Amino acid sequence: MMFRGLTWDHPRGRHALEAAQAQGGPISWDAQPLEGFESAPIGELCARYDLVVLDHPHLGEALSLGCLRPLDEVFSPEELDAISNRAIGPSMASYVMQGRPWALPLDAATQVMARRPDLVETPPRTWDEVAELSRQTGKVALSLAGPHAFLSFLSVVQAIEPGLNLRNGDRWMANTTAIRAIALLADLAAHSPAAVAALNPIGILEHMSGGNDDVALCPLIYGYVNYAAPSRAVPLAFSDAPRISADGSPGSILGGTGIAISTRCTVNEPLRQHLLWLMSPEVQRGFIPDHDGQPGTREAWLDPRVNSQTGNFFAATAATLEAASIRPRHDGFIAFQAAASATLREGFAADAAPETLAAQIADLFHASHKTEMPA
Structure with missing residues (x-):
């Protein structure tokens, strides 16, 4: 079964996801311009896609519409805790609202x-x-x-x-x-x-x-x-x-992006395992940065190999990301x-x-x- 996903049109936003699709991943990815990612109505996107790469300020609107699936219905507490503990700065916290997680912190930025x-x-x-x-x-x-x-x-x-x-x-x-x-x-x-x-x-x-x-x-x-x-x-x-x-x-x-699951999506085990794979330490330190991505985990941002290939981009800005603030997210x-x-x-x-x-x-x-x- 192939799921339909929407990301944003930049090497950082799509190359790693497209590479995952090319090697047999269960998500077929479309891309929208940065301006659409920043402002497109989240309800309309969730009506057309099973998975949506979004920014945390859209959560208030999304929750008012009821168009996202809470991730504690998909992943175990242990799996979510492991992802949260590895996330750099408030990346995971930015997707928690009304006491529940709504997206996985695939990409971190500020x-x-x-x-x-x-x-x-x-x-x-x-x-x-x-x-x-x-x-x-x-x-x-x-x-x-x-x-x-x-x-x-x-x-x-x-x-x-x-x-x-x-x-x-x-x-x-x-x-x-x-x-x-x-x-x-x-x-x-x-x-x-x-x-x-x-x-x-x-x-x-x-x-x-x-x-x-x-x-x-x-x-x-x-x-x-x-x-x-x-x-x-x-x-x-x-x-x-x-x-x-x-x-x-x-x-x-804080900026960055998270992968959210729309309510139109019926999650199966291959999709669940694929999302866990994207957030795994080895993929965040290897596959994501090797395909122009910007990982969401602290260990990747501090990894010597990753930094040696990127002019020390990650280590040089990690302190700002750790101290970054979360925008208002109300509807x-x-x-x-x-x-x-x-x-x-x-x-x-x-x-x-x-x-x-x-x-x-x-x-x-x-x-x-x-x-x-x-x-």
Whole structure:
């Protein structure tokens, strides 16, 4: 029996899954563009596919629609505990909602720093150092397209206030924190190279690693191991996300992908074993990275062989991933994320006051809840 799966259209998102299919795996994979992965209605996708590779912020919408199968109906507690214990950072925790797991953390990623090592030899450690490099060179880019303006804002917020937990969508940040983060990003946006303003993270990394010298560093961008590969025209170097102070925590918002099972799928034992195989230590350390993938387990991120083939991408950013924060996941978040990003982009272009933008985003957040938030 062959199952139908949907992943996203990038070597990191599809090559390993397609290779697994080619060697006899029970899932036939289609792919959608990154923009679809970030914003396509999850209910529509689950109606057409047995398995869906998704991002954790879609969980609130998916659970409200009842379109995902909880994984504790498919895997034993021991199997789920083993996967959770191996997952790096909050990768597994991001797919747990209402006390139940809804996806397997196949791929781990978070916002990190990317640079041209020939143009910036030593990565800046703090946001003040990033701002100084921006003013000096005009070659520090922000990732602001699509949802990424808001995600960059959230990452700066987490650097300012590392203990802030927004994952359940039942609280918002202090106004002073929001204003400080917006002011920091507005200063950088004013000097960010126009050539990459409309590009998603893949586009920015393609631009940087393609030999274009107008972007030397992007302080917050979702890490893609593929652009550290020696085969690139200019392999990029990746480092931890910036901190507010040198001894602070790197602020970053978790990305990555999980494999979820739709309610239309009738799971059989070959499918169950295949999914366990994808999450196994040997596949996460070997098959996944050997096929352009970005594994979801700590042991793979710290594996010397894996790092030796990828310019130390994994080990150089593992601390940021371990400290990464989980986005709100309430039903209504995806639309809010898009609206908040548009508000920030328009505000930066119009030189709007950070206080004004902070108030607008807070209003959007509270309006995004389809049911009343607890007091």
